[in-house]
Amino acid sequence: MYYIALYHTHKLVITLFILIYLVKFFLLMSGKNKTLDSFSARILIPEIVVSSLFLITGVLLLLEAAEIRGLFVTKIIVVIVSVPIALKAYKSKYKALAALSFLMIIGAYGMAEMNKYMIIHTQTLPENVVTDASDPAYDMVIHGKALYDTQCVNCHGADGTLQMSGAKNLQLSNMTENQIVERINTGKMTMPPYDDFFTSHEKKAISEYILSIRDN
Numbered sequence: 001m002y003y004i005a006l007y008h009t010h011k012l013v014i015t016l017f018i019l020i021y022l023v024k025f026f027l028l029m030s031g032k033n034k035t036l037d038s039f040s041a042r043i044l045i046p047e048i049v050v051s052s053l054f055l056i057t058g059v060l061l062l063l064e065a066a067e068i069r070g071l072f073v074t075k076i077i078v079v080i081v082s083v084p085i086a087l088k089a090y091k092s093k094y095k096a097l098a099a100l101s102f103l104m105i106i107g108a109y110g111m112a113e114m115n116k117y118m119i120i121h122t123q124t125l126p127e128n129v130v131t132d133a134s135d136p137a138y139d140m141v142i143h144g145k146a147l148y149d150t151q152c153v154n155c156h157g158a159d160g161t162l163q164m165s166g167a168k169n170l171q172l173s174n175m176t177e178n179q180i181v182e183r184i185n186t187g188k189m190t191m192p193p194y195d196d197f198f199t200s201h202e203k204k205a206i207s208e209y210i211l212s213i214r215d216n
């Protein structure tokens with residue numbers, strides 16, 4: 001619950017931050033310097049609140065993050081570097097710098113969105129795991145656990161209860177096998193979609209494993 005509230009607050013303040021920024025950017029670009037100054041003065045307090053919330057929720061989310069995904073570090077660096085550039089641009093009414101900081105902020109936003117869809121672990125299973133369903137030694141739950149351990153364990157934990165990055169407790173989940181497969185396909189919130197990543201047999205094996213660790 002805590003993570004979900006933080007996540008949505010973070011998204012909301014980022015949207016507000018970008019909206020304020022957009023207005024300033026267009027005022028500067030269209031040479032309306034007087035309007036820009038009076039807008040900046042009027043928006044100052046809300047802007048400080050929004051920027052502080054942006055920072056605070058970002059740091060709190062980071063503390064709950066299961067893993068630092070692909071472009072994450074780059075995204076944070078770009079955001080941090082864009083701040084002094086933006087300050088300088090608006091203070092000196094310097095359009096090129098304003099355009100640069102604008103691109104950086106939009107770029108960071110794009111990176112955050114892309115990151116969500118990135119599956120970052122390569123899938124190597126322990127050698128002793130039988131993955132051929134026609135082999136007499138094949139066990140679907142063991143296969144499912146091995147796949148789960150490569151992709152899901154960082155957020156959900158070995159026993160399904162970890163709940164990092166806002167993940168749900170899988171022991172308390174009451175999804176059916178089909179619903180689990182569907183969630184693996186689509187992902188949700190911070191969970192990436194694994195639609196094309198696993199075969200339908202692999203998704204079924206993972207679901208069987210998840211059903212096997214249930215509490216109920």
Ligand code: HEC
Nearest residue numbers: 151152155165166167168173174180183188189190191206
């Ligand atoms: C980056 C973190 C992350 C990874 C990796 C991840 N999940 Fe999730 N998972 C989540 C989050 C967050 C939710 C909760 C989404 C929501 O309903 O708000 C979730 C929810 C689920 C649910 C739904 C539980 C319920 O009852 O609502 C299932 C099932 C699930 N994950 C399975 C998996 C499987 C299988 C994998 C690996 C293939 C996986 N997850 C990888 C973060 C992750």
